[in-house]
Amino acid sequence: MKKMRIIGRDIDPETGDVSYFNPGYTSRTEALKGQRKEKPPTKGQKAHRRRKKKEHYAGCRPRPLFHDQTPKLHDDPAERFRLKQEVIRDAGHRCQVCGTGDNLTLDHIIPLSKGGGWHRANLQCLCNDCNQAKGDKMPYELAA
Template sequence: MKKIRHIARAIDPETGDVRHFNMGHASRYNATGNFAPPRKSGKERRARKRREKKEKYAGCHPRPLFHTPTEDISPRERILLKARVLREAGYQCQQCGSRFRLTLDHIIPRSRGGGWHRSNLQCLCKPCNEEKADRMPYERAA
């Protein structure tokens, strides 16, 4: 007995091109009836995200192997630096865009060797800062 395969078509809404293909399993088609390629497994998606993070932070300084003491700054310098960072960030969180409960955050945490210099500081709201905690940028929860 011969199996009958249904022939389906997908129409590109912009160009009007028609593509014919054999209709496989119904789950491969989205709600509009257009062909949706098979989804990648969770393992492949996580691997792709890891590769993207590595590429994004390829130019960053490597993580220090041990805590390197950095010089502390005076409270007045800290206030001036915070005002400068907030002004440069447009008074909004660089993670979510919120304008409330803003804090100063070290990109490379002080516990991992990050210092009090402008290139290591960013403006985050309190919830985003607590979520980041003392992790490096590439260790953030997805």
């Protein structure tokens, strides 16, 4: 039989009886009283949860372009020049923020320092002033 260590005592003021107790200790029957034992989820329930989660995220926008493998254009100036001319032409030879046509530069929507790449979807045409103001901020940092 397991011996209980006496931690404290409780004295009944009317009768003077002393009862020793172990604080924090509850018997097994007291602990189980009022509790319903839950069964683990079945395979069907787990599959249902996965389907609901998929449906929830199906309407969300795709993740940013951080993890896409993109071509390295740092070493090929001809390819960079062609891409820059294409972006400027698609923008109508205007800055996409202020609309000016002077000092146009190529800007990465998601900066290279934060995982953006050299693909067409990540490039935009900005004037030098707007590009300097944007810096290496993410699009959601500009809106705030």
